[in-house]
Amino acid sequence: MKRLILMRHAKTEPWNEGIKDRDRMLTERGHQDAELVASFLSDTGWQPDHALVSSARRTRETWRHLARHVPECRSTVSDDLYLAGIPAMEALIKKVAEDYGCVILVGHNPGLHELAGFILSQAGSENHRAAMKLAEKFPTGAAALFESEDDGPYVPVHFRLVDFVRPKTLA
Numbered sequence: 779m780k781r782l783i784l785m786r787h788a789k790t791e792p793w794n795e796g797i798k799d800r801d802r803m804l805t806e807r808g809h810q811d812a813e814l815v816a817s818f819l820s821d822t823g824w825q826p827d828h829a830l831v832s833s834a835r836r837t838r839e840t841w842r843h844l845a846r847h848v849p850e851c852r853s854t855v856s857d858d859l860y861l862a863g864i865p866a867m868e869a870l871i872k873k874v875a876e877d878y879g880c881v882i883l884v885g886h887n888p889g890l891h892e893l894a895g896f897i898l899s900q901a902g903s904e905n906h907r908a909a910m911k912l913a914e915k916f917p918t919g920a921a922a923l924f925e926s927e928d929d930g931p932y933v934p935v936h937f938r939l940v941d942f943v944r945p946k947t948l949a
Contacts, residue, residue, distance in 0.1 A: 780926040781880040782871065782937055783819070783826060784894050785844075786887055787836040788812040788919040788945070800860060804839045811919035811945035812843035818948055820847040824923055826882035828852045828874050830867075832859035837884045840919070844882065852878075863889045864896055868932070875932035891916035896934065897924055903939035912942045919945040 789808035793799055804812065819825065825848045831841045833855050845851060854874070858866050867883060867890070874881055883890075894912055901924075903909035912922055924937035 779879070780875065780929055780932075780937075781824065781826075782875075782897075782924040782926075782932070783824060783880065783882040783921055784890055784897075784924070785815065785840070785882060785884050785921040786890050786916055786918055787832075787834070787840045787884060788815075788843075790836045790918065800834045803835050808836070808918065809839070809843065812840045814945050814948045815919055815921055815943060816844040816847050818943055819844065819921065824880065826851050826878075826880045828878040828881050829854070830859060830870050830874065830881065830883045830885075831855045832862070832885050833857045834860050834886070837886070841884050844884075859883070859885050861886050861889065864893045867893050868934075872932050876930065887916055894922040894939075897937050898922075898939050900934040901936060901938045905939060905941055908942035909939055911944070912939065917944055917946075 788811045789805050790802045791805055829851055831837050831853055921943045923941040925940045926936040928936045
């Protein structure tokens with residue numbers, strides 16, 4: 779069984795002149811939200827063994843909260859994930875998916891929401907409520923949890939949505 783977690787970075791300071799988008803950091807709420815989701819994933823057994831993380835500061839800070847719960851997890855920080863679209867994200871997932879049981883990708887909207895929606899449209903969901911929430915929006919700190927019964931390479935049609943977790947529902 780393979781698992782894929784798509785997580786959007788947590789709440790970030792607003793953009794303003796003098797700061798590059800790539801350098802925006804998490805707010806206090808963002809740190810709290812990232813920790814809530816990290817604890818949820820750990821407590822429910824959704825522990826990644828490889829992380830793909832955008833090089834933006836906000837995604838790296840989000841990942842640090844998760845990494846404390848899975849110290850053995852390998853991670854790859856990639857410029858290719860910064861504001862990436864579906865093809866770039868899928869290319870990186872495909873590179874690591876066969877070698878790991880649970881991969882997490884920490885990235886950005888709108889691409890992350892588009893990828894989650896694409897996978898959902900291919901394989902469906904075990905959880906109608908989660909699918910409806912995912913279709914609405916992919917807020918900061920949220921995570922879409924997909925699972926495949928096939929242990930082979932990443933093929934979107936094999937990954938069914940199991941859950942969609944938002945920090946505000948965990949608080």
